[in-house]
Amino acid sequence: MRMRKGKIREILEAMIWDNRNRPIDYRIVFISRGESPNNLEEVRGDQIEVKKDRIKLSDGREIPHHRIVAIWKGNMLIYLRELNY
Numbered sequence: 001m002r003m004r005k006g007k008i009r010e011i012l013e014a015m016i017w018d019n020r021n022r023p024i025d026y027r028i029v030f031i032s033r034g035e036s037p038n039n040l041e042e043v044r045g046d047q048i049e050v051k052k053d054r055i056k057l058s059d060g061r062e063i064p065h066h067r068i069v070a071i072w073k074g075n076m077l078i079y080l081r082e083l084n085y
Helices: 007-017
Strands: 026-031 040-044 048-050 054-057 062-064 068-073 076-080
Touching (some): 007 048, 007 076
Antiparallel strands (some): 026 040, 048 054
């Protein structure tokens, strides 16, 4: 399933700006480019800063939106991208 461009940013901005949401309830899974054993890492929504086309982690790394593969809100998967590798 292909998502339209900007869908990730839309979800992340809603996580921050919609008063019904709590960033701590979100989990963002991204491709870590060899920095973890399975090549994927996960971070909570309250541990990131949302930029225009990327997220900034608390350790200073910046992850472009195209490396985000899944976003969870609690136990509900709200975004999933197919991995083609």
